[in-house]
Amino acid sequence: MLVCGLDIGAATTKAVILSDGGMVSYAVLPTGRSVNLATDKVLEEATRKLGPGIADFARVVATGYGRHAVPFADRAVSEIICHAKGLNSLLPSARTVIDIGGQDSKVIALDADGNVTNFVMNDKCAAGTGRFIEVMANVLEVPLEDMGALSLSSGKPCMISSTCTVFAESEVVSLRAKGEPRENLIAGIHKGVASRTITMGRSVGFHKDVAFTGGVAKNIGVKRYLEIAVGSSIFVPEEPQIVGALGAALLAREETA
Amino acid sequence: MHYSALLKLCGWEEEQISRERPRLDQAFGILGLGPEDMEAAEARVIEGYDVDLMGVRKALGVWIGGMVDVVLSKREGKRLVYYSFPPLGGLSGVISVIGKGEILCVCPEFILDIALGAVFDRIDPILEAGEEKALPPGRALCGLNKIRIGAVTQGIIPVPDLLLASSFYCDQGGQTDEWLREVYGIPWVVMDNVMDSPWGEFPNLNPERVSYLAAEMESGWIEAAEILGYQPNKEHWAAYYDLYSKFNEGIAKTNRSMKADPPPVSQANLQVVRFLRNGISYDRFPEALKAIETLVPELEARVNDGIGPLPKGSPRVCSFLIPQRDQSIAHLIEKAGIAIPVTFLSYDAYTASLDSAHTSLAERNAQVELKRGLYHSTSAVLHWTKKAVEDFGLDGILWTQPIHCRPMSGTGYFFKKALEEEMKIPVLSLEVDWYDNRVFSGESMRTKIETFGHLLAAKKAKRAAFPPPP
Numbered sequence: 001m002l003v004c005g006l007d008i009g010a011a012t013t014k015a016v017i018l019s020d021g022g023m024v025s026y027a028v029l030p031t032g033r034s035v036n037l038a039t040d041k042v043l044e045e046a047t048r049k050l051g052p053g054i055a056d057f058a059r060v061v062a063t064g065y066g067r068h069a070v071p072f073a074d075r076a077v078s079e080i081i082c083h084a085k086g087l088n089s090l091l092p093s094a095r096t097v098i099d100i101g102g103q104d105s106k107v108i109a110l111d112a113d114g115n116v117t118n119f120v121m122n123d124k125c126a127a128g129t130g131r132f133i134e135v136m137a138n139v140l141e142v143p144l145e146d147m148g149a150l151s152l153s154s155g156k157p158c159m160i161s162s163t164c165t166v167f168a169e170s171e172v173v174s175l176r177a178k179g180e181p182r183e184n185l186i187a188g189i190h191k192g193v194a195s196r197t198i199t200m201g202r203s204v205g206f207h208k209d210v211a212f213t214g215g216v217a218k219n220i221g222v223k224r225y226l227e228i229a230v231g232s233s234i235f236v237p238e239e240p241q242i243v244g245a246l247g248a249a250l251l252a253r254e255e256t257a
Numbered sequence: 258m259h260y261s262a263l264l265k266l267c268g269w270e271e272e273q274i275s276r277e278r279p280r281l282d283q284a285f286g287i288l289g290l291g292p293e294d295m296e297a298a299e300a301r302v303i304e305g306y307d308v309d310l311m312g313v314r315k316a317l318g319v320w321i322g323g324m325v326d327v328v329l330s331k332r333e334g335k336r337l338v339y340y341s342f343p344p345l346g347g348l349s350g351v352i353s354v355i356g357k358g359e360i361l362c363v364c365p366e367f368i369l370d371i372a373l374g375a376v377f378d379r380i381d382p383i384l385e386a387g388e389e390k391a392l393p394p395g396r397a398l399c400g401l402n403k404i405r406i407g408a409v410t411q412g413i414i415p416v417p418d419l420l421l422a423s424s425f426y427c428d429q430g431g432q433t434d435e436w437l438r439e440v441y442g443i444p445w446v447v448m449d450n451v452m453d454s455p456w457g458e459f460p461n462l463n464p465e466r467v468s469y470l471a472a473e474m475e476s477g478w479i480e481a482a483e484i485l486g487y488q489p490n491k492e493h494w495a496a497y498y499d500l501y502s503k504f505n506e507g508i509a510k511t512n513r514s515m516k517a518d519p520p521p522v523s524q525a526n527l528q529v530v531r532f533l534r535n536g537i538s539y540d541r542f543p544e545a546l547k548a549i550e551t552l553v554p555e556l557e558a559r560v561n562d563g564i565g566p567l568p569k570g571s572p573r574v575c576s577f578l579i580p581q582r583d584q585s586i587a588h589l590i591e592k593a594g595i596a597i598p599v600t601f602l603s604y605d606a607y608t609a610s611l612d613s614a615h616t617s618l619a620e621r622n623a624q625v626e627l628k629r630g631l632y633h634s635t636s637a638v639l640h641w642t643k644k645a646v647e648d649f650g651l652d653g654i655l656w657t658q659p660i661h662c663r664p665m666s667g668t669g670y671f672f673k674k675a676l677e678e679e680m681k682i683p684v685l686s687l688e689v690d691w692y693d694n695r696v697f698s699g700e701s702m703r704t705k706i707e708t709f710g711h712l713l714a715a716k717k718a719k720r721a722a723f724p725p726p727p
Binding site: 121203 | 670673674683688697698700701703704705707708711712715
């Protein structure tokens with residue numbers, strides 16, 4: 001029996017397919033302009049890896065901002081619940097999840113069973129999200145995937161004081177014009193994202209073990225500054241982008257039991 | 258008539274529609290509301306409100322009638338008095354009583370927010386006009402004040418003859434009145450107070466605060482009487498108290514019904530009924546009373562039958578206020594399985610116990626205002642919330658934190674921390690604007706609310722499975 005979890009995020013759409021034995025396939029693709037097109041493509045990609053003959057899933061659970069737009073999903077569940085569930089299966093000792101995606105960031109407290117006990121999520125501002133880093137990467141003409149490694153070579157991170165993405169962009173342009181090294185700017189950007197996340201998450205707390213999920217978790221620069229701020233090492237799953245979809249798939253499997 | 262179907266849906270009788278037809282034609286013409294708007298409004302009312310309840314329908318009808326009254330007031334030779342929301346005790350009510358048929362005393366932005374916003378979805382252009390003229394966007398300025406200025410400057414509602422102003426609770430209301438006064442030369446009466454009270458004093462009141470507010474009110478009454486040429490006497494006050502106490506009795510009964518599990522109705526519907534006491538004029542008040550008197554037995558019948566929009570046992574929360582111009586937010590909360598039996602401004606937990614040492618009318622009114630909590634202190638709002646948790650058997654607090662409200666915008670995170678620590682219940686602080694839904698993200702809100710609903714349900718199920726020892 002196969003079940004599927006779909007996470008339709010602002011930047012990427014993810015699919016995880018589980019059998020009774022565990023994860024058998026997954027795929028990550030850009031969401032693009034159409035949620036329907038993105039879900040079709042990501043499912044096609046994930047099932048293609050399994051080979052021919054896969055047609056039906058016993059249950060599909062959708063999550064992410066596009067969760068209510070998947071007509072064939074049996075249930076829509078918020079990504080906060082799915083991230084907690086998915087992370088719990090990877091690191092049962094985790095009590096805090098920091099999730100930074102394309103357009104939002106969350107700090108989630110969870111119990112030993114992967115249930116959400118408290119959470120906080122950013123409001124309507126792009127600062128402290130993946131989109132913020134993406135905008136800055138464009139300004140600095142650095143490929144997004146190189147941002148993390150470059151920032152680690154900085155000896156003196158810049159202070160990016162603006163909390164607004166648009167204002168921070170002007171600030172970065174201005175600092176670059178003054179000759180500030182690129183790696184210091186990138187490190188400052190990452191430090192700023194980490195700082196905003198920590199400030200937001202204080203009301204929930206950062207209890208050990210702390211894990212980091214979402215697309216931004218691939219950025220080792222942000223991870224580093226988060227670790228400095230919480231004062232401990234942070235667990236990042238091998239594929240941090242699919243944790244929400246994994247949680248959705250786990251819920252789908254539980255619901256078919 | 259293109260508006261008949263909508264008005265009947267909103268509880269108007271055929272005879273009333275015929276009688277008011279010339280007024281309706283004129284007012285809807287001024288407002289630019291045509292046949293398409295009426296059809297769209299019908300759909301909004303059916304989708305947004307519980308139209309099986311005649312009391313709710315009648316309340317919507319009173320708001321529409323109230324909007325017609327204020328739009329036409331000057332053309333009909335009436336004198337016009339505006340007060341701000343939330344109103345400061347008694348004076349607006351008694352002016353309405355004194356000047357019945359001659360003076361219209363209303364909170365126009367509240368009328369427009371519900372009638373033109375919730376029913377017709379035509380409030381955004383007025384908000385934009387308010388932003389263009391006086392209160393620019395992006396500066397955390399109150400939507401209600403934008404509506405007042407936008408509607409006056411666009412000529413949708415007339416320039417009033419008198420403003421009843423206050424700024425001790427919210428400086429923006431006073432500043433809005435000051436702007437209108439400067440631009441249009443409108444006289445005003447200012448009643449002020451201080452918000453200083455020792456932490457934890459509430460529900461007791463500092464006698465000096467009562468005396469001071471009462472003195473402010475009393476001088477305000479005298480000043481207003483001189484400007485309007487009317488002197489309120491005991492009969493006027495008695496008439497005011499009679500009508501408003503009957504209405505408040507109705508509110509108390511709806512609160513009793515909402516203590517049931519499941520609560521018999523969505524909070525979205527109750528707000529439009531309860532807020533009638535905060536906006537419309539005395540001329541429409543008998544209709545308002547009729548609406549709540551119709552609603553009370555309807556709710557009691559539902560309680561007896563165990564009927565409500567959510568299943569029995571659903572998690573229960575209180576909220577400060579639910580945005581009333583857009584019912585979809587209240588429904589979003591309910592769709593996530595969360596019932597809202599009570600909101601802050603709907604539940605007068607302490608106004609029945611007044612100190613008999615204060616005997617004058619003004620002192621009585623001052624006490625009522627302070628006992629409601631909002632005009633007392635932040636600690637009073639916190640105290641009230643804790644009482645609501647006990648009185649309504651709440652599982653959590655969904656604190657709709659109004660980002661553009663000066664007095665309330667800073668309290669969300671503080672309340673969350675205090676209530677979680679002291680009451681041991683989950684609190685979700687949700688950034689919204691009660692009057693302007695252009696300024697928050699619906700999708701982000703949905704994620705938070707759905708997660709909160711899941712969290713509350715899980716906690717409630719766990720408590721039921723493992724009840725605490727007696």
